[in-house]
Amino acid sequence: NAGVTQTPKFQVLKTGQSMTLQCAQDMNHEYMSWYRQDPGMGLRLIHYSVGAGITDQGEVPNGYNVSRSTTEDFPLRLLSAAPSQTSVYFCASSRNNEQFFGPGTRLTVL
């Protein structure tokens, strides 16, 4: 049981490039979410999903897209990276209130 896994651990992009952050969970959780962590801001919700085929926006969704084709996977897409998207990204999954987090992806946009 690996829990929540995220790839890559680190990524450097140039402004305007696109990429997908991968997230997978093996706990059969319906609820999955993406957060970004910035200094002094805590964790802010980007997008979330309550099940396969169902996604919704969180607090800071602009510049990010998500899809949920399976229960296990919840990728986060940056369509055109901007320096303001430099952050640490965490994926989480849960069945009820307690969320389990992945180890994070540290993204730098130059």
Place this chain on the structure above:
Amino acid sequence: DQQVKQNSPSLSVQEGRISILNCDYTNSMFDYFLWYKKYPAEGPTFLISISSIKDKNEDGRFTVFLNKSAKHLSLHIVPSQPGDSAVYFCAASAVYQAGGTSYGKLTFGQGTILTVHP
């Protein structure tokens, strides 16, 4: 508008003493509260939680207190240990229903860096 606030960016305590981390919230719809602990280069891990129908929940060295009238909760760590040094996030949830299942969409505070000195 920050709905969950941790006004102390950092806290330093001596090993064996009590650590008290504070959190305030503004949304009256929040009905479940959690504390997460985060070490560098790792994801946050769940520590302890409390439902709005309670005012105290205890788990070993960790106790969370909830004052609903003041919209305030606190985490007490007694005794504090050097291994407790980490960032602590307060989170609040308003449970909602979707497809017959309950979910808690979490709103986090900014975090407090706790340092416990030997």
